[in-house]
Amino acid sequence: MAERSFAREVEDLKLSEGELFRGEGILAITKALLQSGVAYVGGYQGSPISHLMDVLSDAKPVLDDLGVHFESSASEAAAAAMLSASVMYPLRGAVTWKSTAGTNVASDALTNLASSGVVGGALIILGEDYGEGSSIPQERSHAFAMKSQMWLLDPRPNLESIVKSVEDGFELSEASNTPVMLQVRIRACHVHGQFVAKDNQKPKHTIKEALENPVRELDRIVLPPQSITIHDRDKIEKRWPAALQFIKDRKLNEHFGPEEGPVGIILQGGMYNSVIRGLQLLGLADSYGNSAIPLYVLNVTYPLVDDEVVAFCAGKQAVLMVEEGHPEYLEQAVATALRRRDIQTVLAGKGTLPIRGDYTAAVLMKGVEKFLGEHAPQYLGNRPPLPSADAVLADPKVKALADVVPARPAGFCTGCPERPIFAAMKLVEQELGEHHVSADIGCHLFSILPPFNIGGSTMGYGLGPASASAFNVDAEKRSIAVMGDGGFWHNGLSTSVGNAVYNKHNGVIMVVDNYYSSATGGQDILSSRALNPLRSTNNSITKAVKGIGAKWVRQIDRTYDVGKMRDTLKEALTSDEEGPKIIVASSECMLNKQRREKPLFSKGVKDGKRMVRERFGVDEDTCTGDHACIRLSGCPSLSLKHTNDPLRDDPIVAIDNSCVGCGNCGEVSEAAVLCPSFYRADIIYNPSKTDLFMARVRNAVIGFFQRRRQARRIAFA
8 A cells, every 4th residue: 555545636637727726746747747648657656756656546547537558667667668659659658766766777778768769759757866865876867868868857846837847848759759857856746836727638649559550660679780870860960959949949948037137047947946045035036036136947957058058148247057966967068058159157056056965945045145245246235134044053042952852863663574674683693693784775774773783785676685696605604685575576586586596696585575665655566465456466475586496485474573583594594505595574564554554443443343452561660671672673662761669770661652562672672582571451442341341350450469569568768
């Protein structure tokens, strides 16, 4: 099940011409695709476009009515390969994935697609994940657009601009026979706003028509060496000029502010809101976006239209290039365009602005202020008397928070079934010593942090075991590699497990099976245990690895059994059998389990049914203060508190209300033997007469012993 349902929101996708569409960026993109007559859509989930895939999945009835084929792709490579339908046929197709991480996976298909070109409009929606909160290495999609000569759109982050860019993207693709990338940052994906809707359009040419009337043009097939020369000539002599002409004719790039001025700012479209806010803080723009400084907004960041750049810069003393990320591709391109035309306008960019990092409004305000101070100080002096971010951070009360609020690194959710897996690894480590552990993309990556401190490398999604392949040598210890079920089906079955089987790798492979692609929002995958009416699920990982030749395979269906996890891992590390030792450790993702069960539980209570909720607690008198449950678990629901016992100085363990009753903390404290200080209480809603009677009996018996104990307690004056 996905992180959230868009069943209500997708009704807005049916809005007609002239009606007002309200919502967030992800929904606006979906509506724009339908208004553009898209014939097919595919993609792979990942922040910040996971919800786009969820919206498309929930919108299946709407897509079916229009004759639009939607497919949740096995990987970004599979999604990119879908676009081959637009190579020979006038079919509009769109795919989506997570920026450079997905583009790297899809690169083989994209390179061939960019070489052959397209007849129908092909749009690639990239969720650009850049900045301090990013979940991937800091690279940019711009480099790939340049490398393969695909056009890159970067719309202003408001719904009208995003919708227009989707529509323009299809037309630009068809006008230049080139795939187009549409880059939307996190803020653009989740920005809220409104736009005037248009009628949804059925595809002018359907997949069914294409299938029943096949077309084959030899020149469009990537067939080295002769076709490569033809394609390369087409790119430079036909497609590039056609794209530049379309961009100029349709005025895809925009101008704001006065027509003339001593200085100006060139900016990526996605930076527009932050630039305007920065200018506003300097008193150089109002809340409606009216700027006192000329702005040239690049809604198309590749290719750059040199004529427009030169026209904007000519006659100005200096221009600031606002380009988030590094290297400074746009700044270099602008500099080249100016020097070739012998335009002597000073170009500022990196250096005036930070070379790296997230360009927030505060960062841009400082950069623009520095630029104006050097080249146009007459603009300064209008800054409203607002406290700066530095002043707020320098406040003694804010500084005092740093002394009492500890840093909180990312970690596993409360009750996560992956937590006991790594607790078992630490227990094995005590017996057999440390081992080299190759990590993978996914929730299990949190094992690198305290309290587990496990993992030595991360090389890509489903590549954990492959990244341990160099360690296939005769030694006293074996490598351990970890990957999740999402990574397993994405890339791991062939690249990691198949590679290990083929090369007779002697290491251990741990496949963490939590029933979903949890790290991307809880979408179903091939091995999900749920019955999905639209997808094929319940396909066994264990059968899959055995099917490609793995011999030593162990299935554990309850990861919370720390003792069994520990013993199985120890067996794998000491077995004499050749070949990879594969452990499939399965338990449902607790976050998704709670999303699934809580509504059902609440409904049962509301309907008057007898419902039981398990809660765990710690007996203060029994707890020894060893805290092994915390050291080997690290569960957020575990904390410490001081006891009133005057003979004890050490704090004891306490469990807060976020506990979900998984029982892991009690088991790891003594390696699968329930710690005697832990107890379980059953909270009964809508109790039966028997429950009420038994409660009275228990209270009477417990009360008797409590009173007797109190009477015998030694009291000190």
